[in-house]
Amino acid sequence: MSFAEYSEIIQEGDVVIIFLGHESMMPIKVQSGAQTQTRYGAIRHSSDLIGQRFGSKVTCSKGGWVYVLHPTPELWTVNLPHRTQILYTTDIANITLMLELKPGSVVCESGTGSGSLSHSIIRTIAPTGHLHTVEFHAQRAEKAMQEFKEHKVSHLVTVRNQDVCKDGFGITGIADAVFLDIPSPWEAITHAKSAMKRKGGRLCSFSPCIEQVQRTCEALLDHGFEEICTLEVLLRVHDVRAINLPLPDFGPEEGSADSSQMASDVSQEVAPNTGNTSVICRTATPPREMAGHTGYLTFATKPQCE
């Protein structure tokens, strides 16, 4: 198992995701002899996990069952231990595409935070790229390094514990893309620019507040960045369900036996046990509240050095 490469069979030391049911998952580290308690009972690592295929159903000691999933950056994002506010898959997906990340890309990121985006970047640039990530909080930097190791991706990433605004990313002239998620991104633009390759590159800055965006755009313009663009993306999840709609009774029709005529006017499935008085509709309703604002994404291009 690796967060950047699939495998088929669960092994000791793997990090796996236990799927307990609708929207309920948890990550566990597989260790011989260990047990993990769930509401369905205990999962015994040695017999239930090691040697089993990812995706298998596992019955717990109380009789209930769960699924064991191969970790992915997307699953990690919704299951990781938060040390900071994190980026979610919707933003991550757009950042990845608009920074043109692909295998071999060299990327700089700051701050590392809880590693949500980091894992996604690593997965995308593997096996030939590299992520240089900077985190000014010593403990978080340490935790990130530990997790990358556990997730078998540490060869693809370098974590530096420093202040990106003062000391930059620790490298120059090699990055294809730079990502900033810090309180004052305008202070890091110079370093971002020098980290990027001479032939140019892409930059993205994520900020929750519009004032930050304004200052960042100004700084980008001053530094000669082009194609500056700010956007926001929101995901709307549709709730799929079957609904029961009662049919009206207009009384018996002239010349027909009963009001079952109504049901045939509506070409839907008649609800059982209702005597043809209601039908089932399969539909999807948008949620009452859409996901809240996460942040603004500002993209820009550093043109090639002449």
Added chain:
Amino acid sequence: MAESVNDSDAESRISFGDYVVLKRGDVFKSVQVENKKKVIFEKQWFFLDNAVGQLFGTRFEIGAGGSLKLKAAKHSGDSLDSKEAGQDNRHILDDGKSQKLTRDDIETLKEQGLKGQHLYSIVNVFVYFSHLRYDTLAQILTLGNIHAGSKILVFETCAGLVLGSVMERMGGFGSVIQMYPGGGPTRAGMESFGFPSHFHETLHEFPLCKVNALLAGTLDLSEKDADGNRRSESSQETSGVSEERSSEPQSMEVSVDQQEEMRRVERERLREQKAQEKKVKMEEKRKKLASAAALLEGRNADGLVIASRFHPCPVLMGLLKFIAPSRPFVVYCQYREPLIECYTKLREQGGAISLRLTDSWLRHYQVLPNRTHPVLLMSGGGGYLLSGTTVAADSAKTRNQHKSEEHVAKRLKLDEISSA
């Protein structure tokens, strides 16, 4: 680790055959760079030949005779530039700095659905972009966990845009199997990504019409001759026939003149040649089919991406059979209802978890001092996605039942002890 300073920018230089986007102000045009081919753009005509070898993003002027000249550097001859400004300062690739943020290049490009940063290989088929918005494509690639080294099934009718994007994220590692309806896979869009040739070795194709045969184990992959008959059986027959054919004219031509004889022999030769070419082509096709089948029959693909005009439900149910457990799948549809059907079907059938039906909203902002506000809201029009993760079918039932019996037995024993 890629830490060399001398990065080669060979891949970002314009070559013949590249699709480039010409830009002047807010007007864009995608053209292919061809030798001595006249290009018309913004009421000017010119040749792109002199662009070859230059870096993408270079600014040009149109010189005499329609040939391109590199735009003079800004610091030299400024006065000259401003003199020319009044007359003919039309450039192909505009200076981004003179652009206001509200009318940024990227805004327009994105409205058209183009992924435009550096002006490089971009899909040349605008019409297909109007349905699949780039933010939806972004979700597809990430939700599908598309990455190097995996084996991905793709079924798309977006002229190869989705296929190309998947291949780009695989970086030439792993394999992509394009499932296709009808005669052959459409890849025009994919071609314009300009992948290095070794990428193409990772790309396979398999016709939908043979899926059932493959699943049933009855797919015929044996070698065939030009007539599509099994080689071992009828090879003697066909050679016999051709012999007969070649002998026929001789016996009939005793009375015909020499020219007629020569023509007949020539026609015969061409026919043989064509038959030979056909045989080679069919053998190639057979080999390709066999290699794709070999990748599929293990039923252990790492992901599935569907983005087509076909009803997604049967496509999804059919192709999911090839996917390993604990792997993601993503289905794009312009409309919601077909995906609701897929969702319902999957719930009934099992084998998939974390089903989500989503669409994304995209809002652009104009960011200017004292004039910052949203500009454009793109919602609903980007299509819908159904995503999920495969899980094992209920084969572990017996083993687990056994297990739970075991647990019950243990519990009883403990109770006995504790009550004693």
